[in-house]
Amino acid sequence: MASVSLSKITKSFGSVEVLHGIDLDIEKGEFVVFVGPSGCGKSTMLRIIAGLEEITSGTLKIDGAVSNGIPPGERGIAMVFQSYALYPHMTVYENMAFGLKVSGMAKAEIDKRVRRAAEMLQLTSYLDRHPRNLSGGQRQRVAIGRAVTRDPKVFLFDEPLSNLDAALRVATRIEIADLKDKMPDSTMIYVTHDQVEAMTLADRIVVFRDGRIEQIGTPLELYDTPQNLFVARFIGSPE
Ligand code: ADP
Ligand code: MG
Numbered sequence: 001m002a003s004v005s006l007s008k009i010t011k012s013f014g015s016v017e018v019l020h021g022i023d024l025d026i027e028k029g030e031f032v033v034f035v036g037p038s039g040c041g042k043s044t045m046l047r048i049i050a051g052l053e054e055i056t057s058g059t060l061k062i063d064g065a066v067s068n069g070i071p072p073g074e075r076g077i078a079m080v081f082q083s084y085a086l087y088p089h090m091t092v093y094e095n096m097a098f099g100l101k102v103s104g105m106a107k108a109e110i111d112k113r114v115r116r117a118a119e120m121l122q123l124t125s126y127l128d129r130h131p132r133n134l135s136g137g138q139r140q141r142v143a144i145g146r147a148v149t150r151d152p153k154v155f156l157f158d159e160p161l162s163n164l165d166a167a168l169r170v171a172t173r174i175e176i177a178d179l180k181d182k183m184p185d186s187t188m189i190y191v192t193h194d195q196v197e198a199m200t201l202a203d204r205i206v207v208f209r210d211g212r213i214e215q216i217g218t219p220l221e222l223y224d225t226p227q228n229l230f231v232a233r234f235i236g237s238p239e
Contacts, residue, residue: 001028001063001064002025002026002027002028002061002064003026003027003028003029003030003062003063003153003154003187004024004025004026004049004060004061004062004154004187004189005024005025005026005059005060005061005062005064006022006023006024006025006045006049006058006059006060007023007058007059007060007061008021008022008023008057008058008059009021009022009023009045009048009055009057009058009059009060010022010055010056010057010058011041011044011048011053011055011056011211012056017056017211018041018044018211019041019044019045019048019056019211020210020211020212021058021212022045022058022212022213023213024206024213024216026187026189027187028185028187029184029185029186029187030187030188030203030204031180031188031190031201031202031203031204032187032188032189032190032202032203032204032205032206033189033190033191033192033197033198033201033202033204033205033206034046034189034190034191034192034206034208035191035192035193035195035198035205035206035207035208035234035235036193036207036208036209036214036234037193037209037234038193040208040209040210040211041208041210041211042158042191042208043158043191045208046079046156046158046189046191048060049062049077049154049156049189050072050075050077050079050156051067051070051071051072051075051077052072052079055068062075062076062077062153062154063076063153073103075154076152076153076154077152077153077154077155077156078146078147078148078150078152078154078155078156079147079155079156079157079158080140080143080144080147080155080156080157080158080160081143081158081160082158082159082160082162082163083163084131084136084139084140084142084143084163085143086131086139086142086143086146087131088130088131088132089130090130090131091127091128091129091130092118092123092126092127092128092129092130092131092134092142092145093114093118093127093128095131095142095146096114096117096118096142096145096146096149097110097111097114097149098146099146099149099150100113100114100149100150110149113148113149113151114127114145114149116148116149117145117146117148117149118145120145120148120178120179120182121141121142121144121145121148121175121179122141122175123138123141123142123145126138126142135168136163136164136165136168137164137168137171137172140160140161140163140164140172141172141175143160144160144175144176144179148179148183152186153186153187154186154187154188154189155186155187155188155189156188156189156190157176157188157189157190157191158191159191159192159193160172160176160190161173161192161194161197162192162193162194169194173196173197173200173201176190176201177200177201180201190202195234195235195236198219198235199219199223199235202218202219203218204216204217204218205217205218205219205222205235207222207230207231207234207235209230214227214228214230214231215227215228215231219235222235223235223236
């Protein structure tokens with residue numbers, strides 16, 4: 001059974017169709033990277049999986065259960081955005097604990113989860129700080145840590161490194177690769193337009209073009225046998 005199953009998904013905004021029938025099965029524990037030019041529908045696809053956008057037609061299944069109509073909070077999914085979306089007046093600990101508190105979880109369990117996530121992302125010594133006293137990379141690690149505390153079935157990342165400078169981007173990419181190794185059962189779907197991120201993180205890469213899937217394959221398959229020049233340019237040539 002696929003972890004995330006997309007079948008004939010279309011999405012229109014008003015009269016404009018932006019996803020034209022997406023079919024894709026993602027296995028449990030897979031790290032799948034969506035790449036493609038700006039505007040091709042990557043974020044919309046993620047937002048649909050997260051339940052932040054309605055599907056126009058088609059079927060989305062998470063762990064075999066049809067998700068259409070199920071609210072975002074009940075899908076077992078956590079999303080990390082390009083902007084960190086941290087609460088400025090809360091400490092790192094409080095930022096990571098907040099969602100769990102709202103859900104009514106017991107304090108001891110919250111504490112256990114926050115400390116485990118902090119350890120995973122090397123944030124233990126920053127738990128009392130406020131976001132303004134952290135670097136961009138640390139803030140994004142807090143946002144990722146917050147996702148980890150939810151113990152989701154599926155992690156969604158939408159260009160999580162694109163606000164970071166080059167050095168921090170590399171460091172944070174390595175943290176994410178690490179996270180993947182530490183959580184081998186979690187499914188991860190990761191949007192980027194950076195080939196290095198795609199090639200180094202992905203089990204499989206999905207190349208989007210104009211609301212369609214152009215090619216799916218392992219990094220090596222796409223590198224060795226791109227289906228056409230579009231894929232070759234996207235995978236092979238540095239920007
Ligand atoms: P990507 O993440 O690949 O850059 P998006 O999924 O953000 O692409 O956008 C795909 C297309 O859908 C674009 O043409 C974009 O303008 C359009 N779009 C995205 N969100 C909305 C919205 N809320 N209303 C109208 N059009 C949208
Ligand atoms: Mg986007």
